[in-house]
Amino acid sequence: MGDILKVTCSDCSYEREFQVGMGILYEPLNRYVIVSEIESKLMQDEILQTLETEQDNVFAKKELYYCEKCYRLAARLTVMVGRVGKKYTTQYRCPHCNKAMKVTAFGDKTHHCPKCKVGTLMMTRVGHWD
Ligand SMILES: [Zn+2]
Numbered sequence: 001m002g003d004i005l006k007v008t009c010s011d012c013s014y015e016r017e018f019q020v021g022m023g024i025l026y027e028p029l030n031r032y033v034i035v036s037e038i039e040s041k042l043m044q045d046e047i048l049q050t051l052e053t054e055q056d057n058v059f060a061k062k063e064l065y066y067c068e069k070c071y072r073l074a075a076r077l078t079v080m081v082g083r084v085g086k087k088y089t090t091q092y093r094c095p096h097c098n099k100a101m102k103v104t105a106f107g108d109k110t111h112h113c114p115k116c117k118v119g120t121l122m123m124t125r126v127g128h129w130d
């Protein structure tokens with residue numbers, strides 16, 4: 001199960017919905033999910049290669065990523081495969097300014113609006129997906 005989050009700005013008309021969380025679809029994590037959820041071919045190959053040898057320690061969850069430079073938000077599939085010391089973890093860059101995006105949760109900090117840059121974003125849970 002996952003949550004549908006609605007994000008709105010306090011100052012402008014910015015409004016977007018994001019799907020995050022754990023979907024039934026990701027269990028088990030297969031090739032189809034990786035290819036459809038992850039844009040980067042390089043990243044796809046890295047995950048698929050790691051999965052060939054490692055099937056026990058796989059974690060996949062859709063999370064909200066935030067760019068601290070341009071304030072862009074994106075829902076991306078976080079994939080962690082492997083054991084400590086030889087672990088593969090997805091890392092996403094902002095498509096706009098190429099800065100590494102960070103997994104974020106509302107409630108722990110202020111998120112600025114990617115559209116007007118001055119407003120504060122508010123998040124509400126509006127539904128579920130599976
Ligand atoms: Zn705004």
Ligand SMILES: [Zn+2]
Binds near residue numbers: 096
């Ligand atoms: Zn950015």
